[in-house]
Amino acid sequence: MVFRTRIRAAAICLVVVTSALVSCSNSNDSLDGYIPPSPKNVSTATVHEAGAATPMSLVPTAGEVLIVYFGYTHCPDLCPTTMVAVKNAKKKIGELSTKVDLAMITVDPDRDTDEILSRYLASFSDRYHALVPTSDAELRAVEKLFQATSSVTNVDGEIQVVHGGTAYVVDSTGNVVVEWPFGLDAISMAHDLTILLTERKKTT
Amino acid sequence: MKTKIQRLTMGALLTLGLTTVTACGGSDSASDTTVATNPPAPMITVSGEWARTSPAATDMGAAYLTINTDADDTLQSVAVDASVAAMAQIHEMVPVENSMSTASTMAGSPGTTMDSSAMTMKEVDHIDVKAGIALELKPGSYHIMLMKLVKPLLTGESFKMILTFAKAGQVEITVPVLEDAP
Numbered sequence: 590m591v592f593r594t595r596i597r598a599a600a601i602c603l604v605v606v607t608s609a610l611v612s613c614s615n616s617n618d619s620l621d622g623y624i625p626p627s628p629k630n631v632s633t634a635t636v637h638e639a640g641a642a643t644p645m646s647l648v649p650t651a652g653e654v655l656i657v658y659f660g661y662t663h664c665p666d667l668c669p670t671t672m673v674a675v676k677n678a679k680k681k682i683g684e685l686s687t688k689v690d691l692a693m694i695t696v697d698p699d700r701d702t703d704e705i706l707s708r709y710l711a712s713f714s715d716r717y718h719a720l721v722p723t724s725d726a727e728l729r730a731v732e733k734l735f736q737a738t739s740s741v742t743n744v745d746g747e748i749q750v751v752h753g754g755t756a757y758v759v760d761s762t763g764n765v766v767v768e769w770p771f772g773l774d775a776i777s778m779a780h781d782l783t784i785l786l787t788e789r790k791k792t793t
Numbered sequence: 794m795k796t797k798i799q800r801l802t803m804g805a806l807l808t809l810g811l812t813t814v815t816a817c818g819g820s821d822s823a824s825d826t827t828v829a830t831n832p833p834a835p836m837i838t839v840s841g842e843w844a845r846t847s848p849a850a851t852d853m854g855a856a857y858l859t860i861n862t863d864a865d866d867t868l869q870s871v872a873v874d875a876s877v878a879a880m881a882q883i884h885e886m887v888p889v890e891n892s893m894s895t896a897s898t899m900a901g902s903p904g905t906t907m908d909s910s911a912m913t914m915k916e917v918d919h920i921d922v923k924a925g926i927a928l929e930l931k932p933g934s935y936h937i938m939l940m941k942l943v944k945p946l947l948t949g950e951s952f953k954m955i956l957t958f959a960k961a962g963q964v965e966i967t968v969p970v971l972e973d974a975p
Contacts, residue, residue: 662848665855665939666886666914669845670932673973708850738911751889751913754933771912771933 618784621777622758622767631657631734632763636694636727639703639719645692647731648763653688654785657757659737661697662709667754667771668693672713675756678778679714685786692718694731696739696752735765758785835864835924837961842954843971844939847946854878854939854946856954856968860928867959868920868928871937877952879941883917886933914938922958932974946970 635644649655656675660668672693679686691714695701698721701709706719722728732738739752754771758781767781842858860868871881889911912933920935922928930936937954939946946952948970956964 662851663853664914665845665851665853666884666932666936667912669848669855672848673845677973705850709848712848712850749913749915751911753911 620767620781620784622769622773622781624767625765629734629736629765630763631731631757631759631765634731634734636692636720636731637723639707639721645718645720647692647759649690649759649761651761652786653690653761654766654782655690655692655759657735657759658691658693659696659732659735659739659752659755660693661695661750661752662701662705663697663748664750664752667752669713671754671756671769671771672710674773674775674778676713677775678782681775681779682782682786685783688786689782690716690718692720694720694722694728696728697741697748697750698722698728699741700748758782760785832864834961835862835866835958837862837866837922837956837958837964839956839964839966841975842966842968843975844946844952844968846948846970846972847942849945852940852942854942855932856881856937856939857930857932857974858937858966858968859930860922860956862922862924862961864924864960866922866961868922868956869959870919870957872955872957873939874953876943878939878943880939881954882938882940883920883935884914884938885917885935886912886914889913919959948972 632646632648634647636647638645647655647657658668658671658675660671662668675691679689682689691710693706693710695706701721703719703721706721707717710717710719722731728739735757737753737755737757739750741751742749756769756773757765758767758769760766766785769778769781838861840859840861842856844854844856847854868883871883873881916938917935920928928935951967951969954966954968956966958964
């Protein structure tokens with residue numbers, strides 16, 4: 590479970606802080622997020638993008654990373670929390686932020702039109718891709734690559750949405766290089782982005 | 794921001810002319826004899842209250858706060874003025890079992906695994922508040938959902954919210970709108 594693991598990590602962090610008076614985050618070159626245990630390549634994914642003539646590939650250009658998030662605009666808690674963290678993380682890394690792209694794939698395309706999702710994302714970033722799957726098959730295909738899941742059900746007139754809170758960071762090879770579970774803060778995101786973008790600079 | 798709530802009846806509050814700090818006992822109509830024998834209403838303290846700036850194109854909002862009490866009580870309901878939102882509800886994010894999400898390895902901690910299971914939101918009828926244990930309404934957990942916002946929640950603005958407790962009665966707070974947690 591996410592929270593049990595995070596609580597354990599937090600406990601370890603407290604021990605480190607109290608014994609050595611150092612932060613458990615940003616103290617080395619390891620990523621604060623999670624690395625998929627087996628390679629996760631999403632280069633075959635394409636999703637309809639608002640305002641674009643052709644579906645978008647989820648592979649960023651060389652030297653950049655793409656943050657991919659599955660959410661929906663009627664989400665008052667998880668989605669804006671993560672979007673604000675991403676926004677603040679980009680602020681923290683200065684010019685490197687120009688190498689960070691953001692895509693949100695709505696899991697609720699019946700309510701999230703191209704126009705609605707575009708306006709929503711503009712609240713958080715000046716560079717974004719509003720991805721609105723045009724069919725259930727299109728959404729499931731891209732979810733499968735990320736091993737993500739979602740559902741939208743109508744329970745007595747109330748729409749209930751299930752979605753993952755994870756944000757995925759994809760590099761220019763189409764690999765998910767790190768996953769940010771819900772609750773990871775902007776400091777950790779900025780830390781990871783700095784590592785990833787610095788490494789990419791060295792190799793490109 | 795911290796709001797201390799006193800053990801006062803609504804009548805006493807009105808007399809004192811308090812506007813933003815409100816608490817009333819649950820039995821205003823009780824006789825003097827009953828009042829004398831009943832334990833005092835819990836003293837509720839609300840702190841860290843804030844609501845997130847609402848993104849464009851959505852009419853949903855969320856508010857967060859921390860509740861402390863010196864005696865067990867129950868948060869029964871929340872309410873906002875109709876000029877803010879059509880409805881306020883207590884919600885909780887809960888994990889959804891059997892998701893397809895993968896177990897991932899935590900960077901820097903080989904062998905530590907996590908299951909990034911999917912989550913959904915459900916309405917909560919009430920929340921018990923235990924004496925001496927802070928109840929946090931925070932992102933990814935309990936929160937107050939503001940439905941059908943009349944207008945966007947803009948950073949720097951604020952609005953009134955009323956929390957109703959089983960014993961302490963109504964507590965009115967002023968909620969600032971912030972982009973992120975204070």
